[in-house]
Amino acid sequence: IAGITQAPTSQILAAGRRMTLRCTQDMRHNAMYWYRQDLGLGLRLIHYSNTAGTTGKGEVPDGYSVSRANTDDFPLTLASAVPSQTSVYFCASSGTFSGEQYFGPGTRLTVT
Amino acid sequence: AQTVTQSQPEMSVQEAETVTLSCTYDTSESDYYLFWYKQPPSRQMILVIRQEAYKQQNATENRFSVNFQKAAKSFSLKISDSQLGDAAMYFCAYRSASGTYKYIFGTGTRLKVLA
Numbered sequence: 001i002a003g004i005t006q007a008p009t010s011q012i013l014a015a016g017r018r019m020t021l022r023c024t025q026d027m028r029h030n031a032m033y034w035y036r037q038d039l040g041l042g043l044r045l046i047h048y049s050n051t052a053g054t055t056g057k058g059e060v061p062d063g064y065s066v067s068r069a070n071t072d073d074f075p076l077t078l079a080s081a082v083p084s085q086t087s088v089y090f091c092a093s094s095g096t097f098s099g100e101q102y103f104g105p106g107t108r109l110t111v112t
Numbered sequence: 113a114q115t116v117t118q119s120q121p122e123m124s125v126q127e128a129e130t131v132t133l134s135c136t137y138d139t140s141e142s143d144y145y146l147f148w149y150k151q152p153p154s155r156q157m158i159l160v161i162r163q164e165a166y167k168q169q170n171a172t173e174n175r176f177s178v179n180f181q182k183a184a185k186s187f188s189l190k191i192s193d194s195q196l197g198d199a200a201m202y203f204c205a206y207r208s209a210s211g212t213y214k215y216i217f218g219t220g221t222r223l224k225v226l227a
Contacts, residue, residue, distance in 0.1 A: 031213045040121075042203060042219040050213055058214065090157065094215075099145035099164070099207055101215055103157035 002026065004104035006091050012110045013081050021076040021107050023091030031094045032074040033101070034058075034066060036087040043090065049074060081111045114139045116206050118218035125194045126226050132179075133189045133221045135204030143209040146180065148189045151201040151220075160202070163187065165209070191223075199225045 007022045025032065030051045035043040035058075045058030049068040063085060065077045074093075078085055091104040115138045125131035137146070148160040163171045163180050170178050175195075179188045191198055204218040 033215070035217075040219060042118075043217040045214060045216075048212070048214055056212060056214075088155065092157075092215075094213065099209070100147070100159055100162060101205075101207075102159075106155050 004091055004093055004102055006089075006104040006107050008107060009105070010108040010110075012112060013078075015081055015083060015111055017081050019078045019081055019109070021078075021089055021091075021109070023074045023076070023104060024072050025074075025091075025093045025102075025104075026072065027093060027095070027102065028071060029093035029095050029102070030071070032068065033092040033094075034064070034074070034076045035090045035092065036060065036085075037090060037106075038087050046076065046089075081109075083111045085109065086111045114141075114206055114208070114216050116204055116216050116218040118204055118221050120221045121219075122222045122224070124224045124226055125191070125198075127194055127196060129194055130190060130192045131194055131223065133191075133202050133204075133223065135187045135189070135218055137185050137187065137204070137206050137216075139185070139206065139208075141208055145207045145209060146178075146187045147205040147207070147215075148176070148178070148187075149203045149205060149217075150198075151203065152197075152199070157203075161189065194225050196225050196227060199223055 004025045033048045034046040047066040089107045094101040146163045150158045206216045
């Protein structure tokens, strides 16, 4: 593994189903993030974690939850998917002092 | 709360010419980072350039340079000698140097490069 991996690459999900998007980084970065990208709206922060064991809400947290049990993994869960959650989801990480953010390849999620 | 504004949804440039993408931001903080990211059709987000607010000198990376005007809260990206591979979405981003380390992104500018 080099950098950030996300799984799955894409997914079609029926409304009401539960879904977990996986994110793993191997850079030992303290901070991790989940964004959604929608046309014309740029990247909007869903949840973030400054360090293992802590999480915080971003701009659009409703309907999503996260956990940070260790440094490397930061899964995003949709408890009961709705069509408005159709989007491309990016996981990212940063070393807190470097300022630079590194992104995973994204997950395209379609909720029908 | 901090905000980042990219007022140009789309820009076009002729190959080998120069183009400038605009970005303004709003913050009450004095220490922060600013970034430009490129997103080609592959969807991968790629860091183009970064600027620390305490540095007066504008950052430069090969054909990419910024015009950082701290007092005006402006952070434009200049691409010189534009190439077909520069065609992409470009996002401006802000991050505080302290606190929660959250990033704020603009809505993006789509750059088209004409052959």
